[in-house]
Amino acid sequence: MATSLLGTTNLCILLMDQPDLMKEFFKILGAKLVEYIKLLRSCCDVEYNGIAINDDNCFLFSPELYERYCAPVMENLFKKFAPEKTDTRYQHLDSNMQHLIPILNELGVNAVNFGPEIHPATIRKLMPDARIYKQMPPFVLRNGTKEKIIEIVKRDMDILKADGNFVETPAGSVASGTPLKNIRIYMWAVQEYGKL
Template structure:
């Protein structure tokens, strides 16, 4: 085993001892969260996006190729090499959106809403249609059974989804949503009231269908930066409240928000909702997050482009800043404020791991 390989193996073993201990300092250091998405994958190995999203065996092969590289460079295999070939329709699909999938880009949600009358027709249709097994393709049970036999795991559906602003921009269009919140508040209020009810119904149906018995709810809401706190409180807070009350009612249940955008003005609302885990935008200082959300685990807060383009000294300075601002009491998980950007050099990623190992310790 080379020196780097031995160091990485020791790093990940120590990292295991640091995980799952929020706001505790009886761990060696702050943990690192390192997960790579399809954006990062596009810069790692060449593949057909269309085939990747329609052929599970091909997706697994792409993941194996990527993992061979990642294991050599970072000491772990990050992408799943056994994937479930079927997925339930997302809540956005219930509201009429669909995925556009083209070569050279990741999937993008599209919609056909153009006028406020389209929104009224959409509300009428979704109100009438039940949430049922039409969320799944024919033959889904056999495919899930085969996946669970191969993987030894269980599917867990209905555990989270996009937040109310990003659902709204995906279903209605970003400009439309922002304008209609101001100019057509009654209709948009009806839309969000229906979204709250259908979202809970959708998640409960999928949890029951997949046999998921756990609690907690996660939210991804990048577009929440687009609207004011007042509009967020009026239209979107009730949606999150309904989801948290249904699926994360206990004080220790996970209520997690990822919004990697400049949405710091909404942090007081997140605190009121009891959000206890966050991954927020890179322009928000970790000290400001800690002040606004003193009881939340902060996942962050190095800017993805600093990690991709910065020097080792800049990376180390940011790790030190994050730890001193948000991690001294054990409530920090070191990871980008957003995600690991495509094209981030492996030497920068290793420098980041070394900085966390050396600069975020509790045992010294």
């Protein structure tokens, strides 16, 4: 949301040049997020413990900047909407944010869908208890050969299926123009190689 409100370049400059201003900005942003989520849930008559964060820009933050500005917002969201460690604390991010995974693990994020550049073995190592949703790169699913699609599914299953805390999905989305035949190959491979 910070990049949408301020613009990406402005955000990056302000983080470095105006740390006090940005600390106040993120404090207000966090408070408004809580208000917004409460309002949405009241309008939709939804009551449950859990929250999903869909953020494609936090990879711009170094670990130090993320801990200073973003982690307090996340902690507060979890406190308000996912207070128990077993409540869903989901993080989606299409970009490569491997440098932030240890912080997310510390925050108690327990379900993730990260960009396909991060190897599933790395995610499992850094987040041993998280449910992993992914790993098929959307453009491989759209443009890849049958062999390449199957290769990625087999890789994922070899690494992740044994612990039962993995859901094979495209990383992010199914790209526009993906042929139905490739989706069928993908579904077949998941069924075939996902068996325990």
